[in-house]
Amino acid sequence: MPGLAAETLMNRVAREPLPDWRVFADAISVSRVAAGASVFRPGDQDRRIFIVRSGLIKLVYTLPDGDEWIKSFIPEEKFFACSSTLQSGAAAGFGAEAMEPSELEHCDFSVLESLAGQHIEWARVMNALLLDFAAKKEERERVFLTLKPADRFMWLKSTMPRLIERVPQKDLAAYLGVTPVGLNRIIKRLEKT
Amino acid sequence: MPGLAAETLMNRVAREPLPDWRVFADAISVSRVAAGASVFRPGDQDRRIFIVRSGLIKLVYTLPDGDEWIKSFIPEEKFFACSSTLQSGAAAGFGAEAMEPSELEHCDFSVLESLAGQHIEWARVMNALLLDFAAKKEERERVFLTLKPADRFMWLKSTMPRLIERVPQKDLAAYLGVTPVGLNRIIKRLEKT
DNA sequence: GTCCCGCATTAACCAGGATTAATCGATGCC
């Protein structure tokens, strides 16, 4: 399994060689998903962890009235999972959909659980990944809590400049908690200065 | 050290007896803070983890213009920490302040780090705590992303009914991302139906 | 008891984003 994105990911957080690496690597499969295809849907119980090898995934809350709000964008070498992966029993409140043709590495979470149960090195890696994840969610909380829509866009511009080129404006809007028309107006307003 | 809140907390997430429990218990001190007193301030580098034995703490973002937004409320038997605890180096972007006279158990995070480094049982507990924390932040993300201010109050009412009795309306407002006047209007509007 | 002070309440006015709808442009399909 050459050049696993999972390896890059784990190496970034691991501070030591990981025992039984092969057990993990061998458990990984790779799938291709077309742009627009969904990886899992709200309500699914999927216990896999996914690592994006190439492409771009969005995690989406869909409201009863059909509105869609984007929880997060997952680009290359980042990971994501359905809620039931980490809290078994829980069903996902959100779905995952490819925004570009994507290659996903995935493995059953039980493999990681068992490695973390056996080796403290793996437990530490899980810890680091969780910490990273928690920090991101905390930052997002800060953005929603302390920034107005227009400032949220400025924040997006300075922290994820690539994304702005890469995804349609309406999706940026859904990520920032604004309507597409609203975001467009904000952008035009900013351009005038 | 009788009836540690820390013990209740750890027992809730641990699925097995924790080795070297005494090492942890002996590292804990208890402090009293008066209502209104601050536990740490934005910018502090505090590497302690705090467990609320009694009372109520709020974590607060303070903006340059003086506005205050509440990141979270920490009631009895829950824990909190400054950002630098988990990501050493980072300074807290928020402060912690007692809303009621409170008793806090606290211990240096390095003690937990070292226990987690030695015993996989402790590593698993850290994992469970982090997971719990991440889930809470994720839920908060969902609330801000998919709910309008008025619906956010409804959500608060159904998920934290106690809190509504316990804290001033203006703090509920700061928690929900609305101004005090705004929240009051929402509440009155709801009462009329 | 009286005085203060912080919080809740209310009202008047403002503003920024939501909504609706129409137009335009680019892309992909046939």
Place this chain on the structure above:
DNA sequence: GGCATCGATTAATCCTGGTTAATGCGGGAC
């Protein structure tokens, strides 16, 4: 090429919450 579709843009109108300010209320300090 012609057509359908989707997203971006723009405009008109609405609405909710922000802002400011005044009043009231209740608890604590003295």
